[in-house]
Amino acid sequence: xxxxxxxxxxxxxxxxxxxxxxxPFTEGHLRDLVGREFPGGQFTIVPHRQWLLNxxxxxxxxxxxxxxxxxxxLNVYLSTSAMGITWDELFEWCGATAEDxxxxxxxxxxxxxxxxxxxxxxxxxxxxxxxxxVGRRAGVFDIIxxxxxxxxxxxxxxxxxxxxxxxxxxxx
Amino acid sequence: MSRRLPNVDETxxxxxxxxxxxxxxxxxxxxxxxxxxIHFDLITLRNLGMGDRQVNQGxxxxxxxxxxxxxxxGSGSVRKVKVRFNSNVHAGDRLxxxxxxxxxxxxxxxxxxxxxxxxxxxxxxxxxxxxxxxVWKEH
Numbered sequence: 081x082x083x084x085x086x087x088x089x090x091x092x093x094x095x096x097x098x099x100x101x102x103x104p105f106t107e108g109h110l111r112d113l114v115g116r117e118f119p120g121g122q123f124t125i126v127p128h129r130q131w132l133l134n135x136x137x138x139x140x141x142x143x144x145x146x147x148x149x150x151x152x153x154l155n156v157y158l159s160t161s162a163m164g165i166t167w168d169e170l171f172e173w174c175g176a177t178a179e180d181x182x183x184x185x186x187x188x189x190x191x192x193x194x195x196x197x198x199x200x201x202x203x204x205x206x207x208x209x210x211x212x213x214v215g216r217r218a219g220v221f222d223i224i225x226x227x228x229x230x231x232x233x234x235x236x237x238x239x240x241x242x243x244x245x246x247x248x249x250x251x252x
Numbered sequence: 253m254s255r256r257l258p259n260v261d262e263t264x265x266x267x268x269x270x271x272x273x274x275x276x277x278x279x280x281x282x283x284x285x286x287x288x289x290i291h292f293d294l295i296t297l298r299n300l301g302m303g304d305r306q307v308n309q310g311x312x313x314x315x316x317x318x319x320x321x322x323x324x325x326g327s328g329s330v331r332k333v334k335v336r337f338n339s340n341v342h343a344g345d346r347l348x349x350x351x352x353x354x355x356x357x358x359x360x361x362x363x364x365x366x367x368x369x370x371x372x373x374x375x376x377x378x379x380x381x382x383x384x385x386x387v388w389k390e391h
Contacts, residue, residue: 137315194328
C-alpha cells in the first residue's frame with residue numbers, strides 16, 4: 081500500500097474514534113517526485129472517438145472522420161489516455177485523492193506535426209516540476225506539472241502536452 | 253486565390269457556444285475516463301454545495317478555443333496553445349472564445365501568427381486565458 085494512501089479522509093470515522101495519523105506530503109516528497117517517469121503507452125485516434133470528440137466540443141461538422149484525415153488538436157491533451165496510469169494513481173503519486181479537490185492549473189499544447197485519424201501514437205512522459213505555495217485565502221497548495229511527449233509511427237515527436245494540477249493541502 | 257496575412261491587433265472571429273450542454277459532459281467523461289461526478293451527477297453536486305448545474309470539463313473548454321483557432325486559420329493549423337484555467341464553466345453558460353493577433357513572423361519557411369486567446373463566460377468570469385500560435389495557410 082502506498083505511503084500516501086493514509087492521506088485519504090476516513091469518512092466513516094466517528095468523532096469518538098481517534099483519527100488515523102495523517103502523513104503530510106512534504107516538500108521533500110515534492111522534490112523526489114520531479115523526474116518520475118510515466119509507464120507510457122500507445123493510442124490510436126479511431127474514427128468513432130474522433131466523431132464523438134468533435135460532437136462533444138462542437139468541433140468540425142460534416143462527414144464521419146476518414147482514416148488519414150486531420151484530427152482535432154484536442155487529441156494532444158487526450159494522449160493522457162496512454163500515460164500508463166489512471167488519474168487516481170497520478171493523484172496518489174502526488175499525495176492526494178480526487179476527494180482532495182485537485183484542479184486544472186495550466187495547460188500547454190505544442191504540435192510539431194498535426195495528428196491524424198487512424199494513426200498510432202506512442203506516449204512517454206514524466207513529472208517536470210513540483211512546488212509548494214501559500215496563498216492568503218487558499219492556504220497551502222502544491223502545483224505539480226507533467227509533460228507527455230507523443231511520437232508518431234516513425235518515432236518522431238509529433239506533439240507534446242504539459243499540464244499542471246493544483247493540489248490543495250488542507251491538512252497542512 | 254491566397255488569403256492575406258492577418259495584421260497585428262486584428263480580432264479573430266469569435267466562436268460561440270450558445271449553451272453548455274450537460275449531456276455532452278457525459279460523453280467527455282467517458283472519453284477521458286474521468287470519474288469525477290461533478291461533471292454529470294446533480295445529487296453529488298448538491299451534496300457538495302456546488303449548486304445545481306454540472307461543471308464542464310476543462311479539456312472541453314480548451315476545445316472551444318481550439319475550434320476558434322481552426323475555424324479561422326484552418327484545420328491542422330494549431331502549433332501551440334498555452335492557457336490558464338481560471339474559473340469553472342457550468343451547464344447552460346453561454347461562452348465566447350475570443351482572440352487577438354499579437355504577432356506575425358516567419359519561421360522555417362512558414363508564416364506563424366501569435367495570438368492572445370480567452371474563453372469568456374457571458375455575464376461572468378474569463379474561464380481560460382492564454383496565448384496561441386497557428387501556422388497561416390495561404391490557400
